[in-house]
Amino acid sequence: MEIIDAIKKKTKQWSAIHHIVTYYLLAVVISTIIVSLPFFHNPGVELPFIDAMFTAVTSISVTGLTAVSIPDTFNPAGQIAIAVILHLGGIGIMTMGTFIWVILGRKIGLRSRKMIMVDQNSKTLAGLVKLLLAIFKLILLIEVVGAAILSIHFLSYFDGVGEAIRHGIFASVSATTNGGLDITGASLIPYADDYFVQFINMILIILGAIGFPVLVEVQEVLKGRSKALNDRHKFSLFTKITTVTFFWLVVIGAVSIYLLERNAFFADKSWHETLFYSLFQSVTSRSGGLATMDVTQFSTETLFFMSVLMFIGASPSSVGGGIRTTTFAIMLLTIWNYAKGNSSIKVFDREIHQEDMLRSFIVIATSLMLCAGSVVLLNKTEPFSLMEIIFEVASAFGTTGLSMGITPDLSIFGKCLIMCLMFIGRIGIFTFLFIIRGDDTKDRFHYPTERIIIG
Amino acid sequence: MEIIDAIKKKTKQWSAIHHIVTYYLLAVVISTIIVSLPFFHNPGVELPFIDAMFTAVTSISVTGLTAVSIPDTFNPAGQIAIAVILHLGGIGIMTMGTFIWVILGRKIGLRSRKMIMVDQNSKTLAGLVKLLLAIFKLILLIEVVGAAILSIHFLSYFDGVGEAIRHGIFASVSATTNGGLDITGASLIPYADDYFVQFINMILIILGAIGFPVLVEVQEVLKGRSKALNDRHKFSLFTKITTVTFFWLVVIGAVSIYLLERNAFFADKSWHETLFYSLFQSVTSRSGGLATMDVTQFSTETLFFMSVLMFIGASPSSVGGGIRTTTFAIMLLTIWNYAKGNSSIKVFDREIHQEDMLRSFIVIATSLMLCAGSVVLLNKTEPFSLMEIIFEVASAFGTTGLSMGITPDLSIFGKCLIMCLMFIGRIGIFTFLFIIRGDDTKDRFHYPTERIIIG
Numbered sequence: 001m002e003i004i005d006a007i008k009k010k011t012k013q014w015s016a017i018h019h020i021v022t023y024y025l026l027a028v029v030i031s032t033i034i035v036s037l038p039f040f041h042n043p044g045v046e047l048p049f050i051d052a053m054f055t056a057v058t059s060i061s062v063t064g065l066t067a068v069s070i071p072d073t074f075n076p077a078g079q080i081a082i083a084v085i086l087h088l089g090g091i092g093i094m095t096m097g098t099f100i101w102v103i104l105g106r107k108i109g110l111r112s113r114k115m116i117m118v119d120q121n122s123k124t125l126a127g128l129v130k131l132l133l134a135i136f137k138l139i140l141l142i143e144v145v146g147a148a149i150l151s152i153h154f155l156s157y158f159d160g161v162g163e164a165i166r167h168g169i170f171a172s173v174s175a176t177t178n179g180g181l182d183i184t185g186a187s188l189i190p191y192a193d194d195y196f197v198q199f200i201n202m203i204l205i206i207l208g209a210i211g212f213p214v215l216v217e218v219q220e221v222l223k224g225r226s227k228a229l230n231d232r233h234k235f236s237l238f239t240k241i242t243t244v245t246f247f248w249l250v251v252i253g254a255v256s257i258y259l260l261e262r263n264a265f266f267a268d269k270s271w272h273e274t275l276f277y278s279l280f281q282s283v284t285s286r287s288g289g290l291a292t293m294d295v296t297q298f299s300t301e302t303l304f305f306m307s308v309l310m311f312i313g314a315s316p317s318s319v320g321g322g323i324r325t326t327t328f329a330i331m332l333l334t335i336w337n338y339a340k341g342n343s344s345i346k347v348f349d350r351e352i353h354q355e356d357m358l359r360s361f362i363v364i365a366t367s368l369m370l371c372a373g374s375v376v377l378l379n380k381t382e383p384f385s386l387m388e389i390i391f392e393v394a395s396a397f398g399t400t401g402l403s404m405g406i407t408p409d410l411s412i413f414g415k416c417l418i419m420c421l422m423f424i425g426r427i428g429i430f431t432f433l434f435i436i437r438g439d440d441t442k443d444r445f446h447y448p449t450e451r452i453i454i455g
Numbered sequence: 456m457e458i459i460d461a462i463k464k465k466t467k468q469w470s471a472i473h474h475i476v477t478y479y480l481l482a483v484v485i486s487t488i489i490v491s492l493p494f495f496h497n498p499g500v501e502l503p504f505i506d507a508m509f510t511a512v513t514s515i516s517v518t519g520l521t522a523v524s525i526p527d528t529f530n531p532a533g534q535i536a537i538a539v540i541l542h543l544g545g546i547g548i549m550t551m552g553t554f555i556w557v558i559l560g561r562k563i564g565l566r567s568r569k570m571i572m573v574d575q576n577s578k579t580l581a582g583l584v585k586l587l588l589a590i591f592k593l594i595l596l597i598e599v600v601g602a603a604i605l606s607i608h609f610l611s612y613f614d615g616v617g618e619a620i621r622h623g624i625f626a627s628v629s630a631t632t633n634g635g636l637d638i639t640g641a642s643l644i645p646y647a648d649d650y651f652v653q654f655i656n657m658i659l660i661i662l663g664a665i666g667f668p669v670l671v672e673v674q675e676v677l678k679g680r681s682k683a684l685n686d687r688h689k690f691s692l693f694t695k696i697t698t699v700t701f702f703w704l705v706v707i708g709a710v711s712i713y714l715l716e717r718n719a720f721f722a723d724k725s726w727h728e729t730l731f732y733s734l735f736q737s738v739t740s741r742s743g744g745l746a747t748m749d750v751t752q753f754s755t756e757t758l759f760f761m762s763v764l765m766f767i768g769a770s771p772s773s774v775g776g777g778i779r780t781t782t783f784a785i786m787l788l789t790i791w792n793y794a795k796g797n798s799s800i801k802v803f804d805r806e807i808h809q810e811d812m813l814r815s816f817i818v819i820a821t822s823l824m825l826c827a828g829s830v831v832l833l834n835k836t837e838p839f840s841l842m843e844i845i846f847e848v849a850s851a852f853g854t855t856g857l858s859m860g861i862t863p864d865l866s867i868f869g870k871c872l873i874m875c876l877m878f879i880g881r882i883g884i885f886t887f888l889f890i891i892r893g894d895d896t897k898d899r900f901h902y903p904t905e906r907i908i909i910g
C-alpha cells in the first residue's frame with residue numbers, strides 16, 4: 001500500500017504535460033493491441049510485434065512512415081480502425097477526450113482544462129471547451145466534405161460504390177489529419193495525372209496543417225463575430241505569422257524543387273505536370289506525407305532540400321510536426337531585426353516576447369542535436385546511404401511520412417529510434433523538454449552578469 | 456572628383472568592421488598575386504588563376520583545403536611565402552599591423568584601435584596594443600619552440616640539416632596557425648607511427664585554437680600578476696567557458712570516434728594506434744586540418760560526426776573558425792538552464808548576458824542556413840556524394856581543412872563557394888552579419904508585445 005500511496009503522491013505532482021504524454025503513450029499501447037488483432041488482418045498475414053507497434057506509432061503521430069503495406073496487411077475493417085487511430089493522433093487525444101466528456105455532460109475540471117491547454121498550446125483557460133468543440137466540428141466537417149467529393153470522383157476509378165466510398169473516406173481522413181497513409185499501396189501515385197484529386201488533397205492537407213487556431217479565427221471572422229475589433233488586428237499575431245510562413249514555405253518550396261529538377265526529373269515533363277509535381281511535393285513536405293511520385297526519382301540536392309522543409313514542419317497546434325513554422329519564423333525575424341540594428345523583434349505592428357525568442361532558440365538547438373545524433377546512430381546501425389537516412393530522420397521528426405523506401409528494412413533498433421522521433425515530433429520538442437523541466441519552479445537568486453565573446 | 460569625394464564620404468561612414476573585411480579582401484588579392492608569381496613555382500608548373508586565388512584564400516583563412524599540392528606546385532621560396540601568408544590570416548591582419556605600427560613608433564589612433572577591437576572581439580580599448588603585442592610575441596614564441604623541436608626531430612627523417620629545418624618550420628607554422636597545409640604532400644600521414652611528432656603537433660594546434668585571451672590570461676597568472684584578484688575569479692568567464700568546452704569537445708570527439716570505428720577502421724589496430732588516431736583526428740577537427748590518416752577510410756557515421764565537430768570549430772579570437780566553442784557552449788547552457796527551470800543562464804558563479812544568448816542564437820541559425828544552402832547548391836553543381844559535400848562544407852566553414860579529396864576536382868563555381876565559406880568562417884559569421892547591420896543605430900519605438908505559440 002505504501003508503494004501505491006507513493007505512486008499516487010508522485011502522480012499528483014505530475015504536471016499537465018506528464019499526463020498528456022502518458023495518455024499518448026497509453027494510446028500507443030492500445031493502438032498496438034488493436035492493429036495486432038488477427039481480426040483486422042488479411043488472411044495469412046503474420047504481423048511482427050515491432051511492425052504492429054510501428055503502425056500504431058505512425059498512426060498516433062499521424063506520420064505515415066510504414067514498415068508494412070496497409071492494404072496488403074489490413075482488411076477493410078482494419079483500415080477503418082487505422083482511420084480512427086489517425087484521428088486520435090491528428091486532432092489530439094485531448095480534443096477527442098473533451099468532446100466525449102462534453103457529450104456525456106461531464107464537468108470538466110481545472111486539471112483537465114490545464115491539460116487541454118498544454119496540448120493545444122493555448123494561453124488562456126477561458127473558452128477552451130468551446131474552442132475544442134469548434135476545432136472538432138471543423139475538422140470533422142472538412143473530412144466529411146473531402147470524403148464526399150473524393151468518393152463521388154472515385155466512382156470512375158472503382159467498380160462498386162462501396163469501394164469508391166471506402167477509398168474516398170480513407171483518402172480524406174489521411175489527407176486532413178496529414179496521416180500520410182494510403183490504401184492504394186502506392187500513395188497518390190495512381191492519381192499522378194488526376195489534378196482534381198491532387199488539388200482536393202492539397203486543400204485538405206493545408207487545412208489540417210495550417211493550425212486549428214487559424215481555422216477557428218477565420219471561421220469567426222467569416223461569421224462576423226470580430227466586427228467590433230480593429231480591422232488590422234482582426235487576426236491574432238500567431239495566425240498572421242504562421243499563415244504567412246506557411247504560404248512562403250509552400251511557394252519557395254515549389255519554386256526551389258522546380259529549379260533544382262528543371263533539367264533532371266522535369267526535363268521531359270509538360271508544364272502542368274511540372275507545376276503539379278512541384279507544388280504537391282512542396283505542400284506534402286509541410287507534413288502531409290502523401291506523394292504523387294516516387295521521391296527517389298529526385299536528385300540528392302532536392303531530397304536534401306525537402307529534408308530541411310520536413311524538419312521545419314507545419315504550424316503548432318495542428319496535425320503536423322517538426323520545429324513548427326512559428327519557430328522558424330521567429331528565427332528569421334530575429335536574424336533580420338538584429339541585422340537591421342533593431343532593439344526588438346517587430347512584426348505586424350507587434351513585438352515578439354523575449355521568452356518566445358528563447359523558446360524558439362531552444363527548440364531549434366534541441367531538434368538539431370536530436371536529429372544529427374539520430375543520423376549518426378542510424379548510419380552506424382543501418383546499411384543505407386546518408387541521404388536515405390537524413391530523409392528518413394527529417395520525415396519522422398517532421399511527422400511527414402515521406403520515405404526513400406528504407407522503412408520496412410530498418411533494424412529493430414532503427415525502427416525504435418524512428419518511432420521515438422515520430423513520437424517526439426508529434427508531441428513537440430518543447431513539450432518534451434517540459435517533461436525534464438517539470439513545474440515552473442524558478443530560481444530566485446542571481447549572479448553578476450559577465451559578457452563573453454560569441455561567434 | 457565628385458566620385459572620389461563621394462567614395463571618401465562613404466568610406467568615412469564605414470564602421471570598423473567594414474575596414475577589417477576590406478583589409479582581409481586586400482590581403483587575399485595581394486596573396487593571390489604572390490602565389491601566382493612564377494618565381495615561387497616549381498619548373499613547368501602552370502597555376503590556373505582560380506587555383507592561385509584558392510591557395511591565397513585557404514592561406515589567409517588558415518583553412519588548409521587545397522586545389523593543388525603545395526610541394527608539387529611551390530618551390531622552397533614559394534613555401535616560405537605561404538608560411539608568411541598563413542601568419543597574416545592566423546594571427547590576424549590587425550595584430551600584425553599593430554605590431555608593425557608599434558615597431559615604427561607610429562601613434563595608434565582611436566579609429567585603428569576600434570578596428571583592432573572588433574578583430575579581436577575585445578570589449579575594451581584599454582591595453583589593447585599591449586594585448587596585441589603580447590599575443591604576437593606568444594604565438595611567435597610557440598612557433599619558434601615548435602619549429603626547433605620538430606627540426607631537431609626531423610634530422611632522422613631527412614638527409615640535410617636545411618631540409619629538416621625547412622620541414623620543421625613549415626610544420627610548426629602550419630600547426631600553430633592551424634593552417635592545415637603541408638609540404639610532405641600527404642599531411643602528417645608519413646608520421647602516422649611517430650607519436651612524438653603527433654604529440655607536438657597536437658600541442659601546437661591546441662595552443663593556436665584555444666584562443667589568444669586564454670593564452671594571455673594563463674601567462675599573466677603564471678607571472679603572478681593576478682595575485683591580487685580573488686582566486687576563483689583569476690580567469691575570465693570567457694577563458695573558463697572556452698577552455699572547458701574545448702576540452703570536452705576533444706575528449707567526447709576522441710571517445711566517439713573510437714566507439715564508432717571500434718569494429719571498423721580500428722578493428723585491426725593496436726591500442727596505441729587506436730588512441731592516437733582517435734585523439735589526433737578529434738583535435739584536428741577543432742580547426743587544425745592536418746591528419747595522420749586518409750579520412751575516407753572512416754565510415755559515414757564518423758565522417759558525419761566529424762562534420763558536426765568541424766562546424767562547431769575553435770575558440771573565438773583564435774586561429775580557428777566555425778560557430779566557435781562559446782556559441783556552442785551558450786547553446787547547451789541555455790537548453791540546460793531552461794530545462795532546469797532557471798530564470799537565467801548561470802555558469803561558474805556568473806550569469807550570461809541576454810544579448811550574448813541572442814547573438815549565439817543568431818550565429819547558429821545563420822551558419823546553419825549558410826551551410827545547408829551550400830550543401831544543396833554543391834550537390835546540384837558537383838558530381839560528388841552527399842557525405843563528401845557535407846564534409847567539405849563543414850571543413851571550409853570551420854576553416855578546418857580536412858577533406859575527402861574532392862577539393863581539386865570542384866567546378867569553378869564550387870571553388871568560389873568554398874572560398875566564400877572559408878572567408879566567412881575566418882572573419883566569423885557575426886562579423887559578417889555586422890557588415891549588413893552597419894553602425895549600432897537602434898530603433899527608438901516599441902510596439903505592444905504579443906505572445907505566440909512556439910514548437
Ligand SMILES: [K+]
Pocket residue numbers: 062063064178179180287288289399400401
Ligand atoms: K504525415
Ligand SMILES: [K+]
Pocket residue numbers: 517518519633634635742743744854855856
Ligand atoms: K585549418
